[in-house]
Amino acid sequence: MNAEEQARAINAWLDQNQITEIECLIPDMTGLARGKIVPRHKYNPAEGLRLPEAVLSMTVTGDYPEQDFTAVSDPDMRLVPDFATLRPVPWEKEPTAQIIHDCYNFDGTPAELAPRNVLKRILKLYEDEGLKAVVAPEMEFYLVEVQADEDIPLSPPTGRTRRTEAGRQSFSIDAVNEYEGIFDVMYDWCEAQGIQLDTLIHEMGTAQMEINLDHGDPLELADQAFLFKRTVREVAIRHNMYATFMAKPMQGQPGSAMHLHQSVVDLETGRNIFSDEDGGPSDAFFHFIGGLQTFLPPAMPFFAPYVNSYRRLSRYTSAPINLSWGFDNRTCGLRVPHSVPQARRVENRLAGVDVNPYLAIAASLACGYLGMKQRVRPGEPLTGSAYEQPHQLPRHLDDAVDLLRGCEPLADVFGRHFIETYGAIKEAEYREYFDVISPWERRFLLLHV
Structure with missing residues (x-):
């Protein structure tokens, strides 16, 4: 058109x-x-x-x-x-x-600084190779009580029983139904906007939910994720709650992720190139994982874009601390779910839900693309717990930005001007955060040091 x-x-x-x-x-x-x-x-x-x-x-x-x-x-x-x-x-x-x-x-x-254009730029790399990426985001978020004072910690809201949740209610149907009024409206509004929701579950945290979007074209899914966040915030406010997509909004509770399932198909045949004709994993599959393992660390500012993002990435919060990969192993940063060969995919579990969906999807696909182009072999799949493995990721935003700026392959695919601009934005945010003295510092250092 x-x-x-x-x-x-x-x-x-x-x-x-x-x-x-x-x-x-x-x-x-x-x-x-x-x-x-x-x-x-x-x-x-x-x-x-x-x-x-x-x-x-x-x-x-x-x-x-x-x-x-x-x-x-x-x-x-x-x-x-x-x-x-x-x-x-x-x-x-x-x-x-x-x-x-x-x-x-x-x-x-x-x-070139527009995030939607950045994603289009990465998708064009695939198109030039006769390929098309397919993605499916899973988005976690918390419902919390309205609290206007930023110095007061967030707390879970009361549901239809007028009580807050007792303990963690992973996968509880009744715990989801506590907020059925919100989710009824959410589904109606998403349907009206063509946002293709798949499943709704209760996650590990108190009043923490997860919505899965149907798999499809990366640009369309980024648009849907962008609009979904806006929609859920609006629904929650109209029910006297907040919906927050912070990566780690509450002390003692798990963080919120945007897990991203990815596969690649041949444009001409529609075949998933992660599987060989005999149904086994292909070289492209292994090279894609190798690219993620190699380039995700310098791409971290796209998956953990704020100071708060790094609070989630801890072995104590059920979030990735390294880039081990494994078959149906949720402790790994890179998980390969059980599937039929045509649906073979790689789940990137690194991103927090606080990401810009356009940039996170672009970065993950860029890392996989570089792996396929450079024919990078991954490490061996892990069968044990990746939480017992060493950290392999930057632990702070400023370190992550330094790694990003020093990665020439990522600068080549994103454009050097974009990388420098994004890095400067993150530096400015970190500098402003660093000027703020936290309640913890006042409580434990004011009179004790």
């Missing part, structure tokens, strides 16, 4: 659904929705919109790195709507649409 056909299709959909207002969205570097809200009669999809390029270099606090990574003149970029992302906003009273836009320079080239 060319630009003119897209514009006609968008206008027809807006008219058919009697839309009065349009939320024009882009995902920023954090994965939050930025953009403009435009009245229907003022929205021209053929022209698109404009937004300052500097939006793409903002930190999670709304600040900017000390160095300019966009032009000093603070120019605009052009936002072009993607018809495939046009959806209703089901929680608005008036008929409202939302549509994700792609970011372009005015010479027609993609804005």
Whole structure:
């Protein structure tokens, strides 16, 4: 569909659904929705919109790195709507649409700092090899009580029984049903937006849930993950709770992950290249795992993007501490679930759910791609507990950023300018965090040292 056909299709959909207002969205570097809200009669999809390029270099606090990574003149970029992302906003009273836009320079080239463009860049590498990646994210999150004071620790909310959960309720159906009002609305709103939910389970933590999305095209799944986070937050707020996608929101509770199942198919035949014709694992399968083992450590800022992210990655929190791999071994950072040959896949368990889904999916696929191109062999599969193995991952954000900047293969596939910009954003966030004195320091150091 060319630009003119897209514009006609968008206008027809807006008219058919009697839309009065349009939320024009882009995902920023954090994965939050930025953009403009435009009245229907003022929205021209053929022209698109404009937004300052500097939006793409903002930190999670709304600040900017000390160095300019966009032009000093603070120019605009052009936002072009993607018809495939046009959806209703089901929680608005008036008929409202939302549509994700792609970011372009005015010479027609993609804005290289836009996370959606970054994912497209990695997918193009696969396409050039006659391949297509398939992914399925699993997203964990907590429901918590509304607490306006940031100094007070978070606590689980009360459910329909007016009580909080007693102990951990892994896979409990009744514990999920405590919040059935939230999940009934969540499913309805996700269906209205074309977000393809698979299963809902109760995870290990108190009021910790997991939603699995159906497998499919990486760009579509990143869009769905982006919109899903927004939707669940909105549902929770309307039920007097918060839904949080922090990686480690509560002391003494497990962290929240975004596990990513990945496979690769041949574009011409549709065959899963991770399996040979006899049904056994292929060389491409092993090389993909080898690439993940080799390049995930320097790619860590995409999977653990904040200081809080590293609180999750501990042998005491049921999260990966290394990149061992194994068949159906959940202690490993890289797990290969039991499956038929056509469904053979690799589950990357490293990412926290606090990631930008576009960048996390792009980074994981980039690591696997590099492994296949370089024919990297993995280590031997692990049958025991990976939690007993040594740490193999950076333990702090600043160390992770240094590793990322020093990895030339990742800079080649992502673009050096993007890597430097992203690294500077993470450095700025770490510097701001480091200035804050925590309650623990005041409690135990104030009068004791």
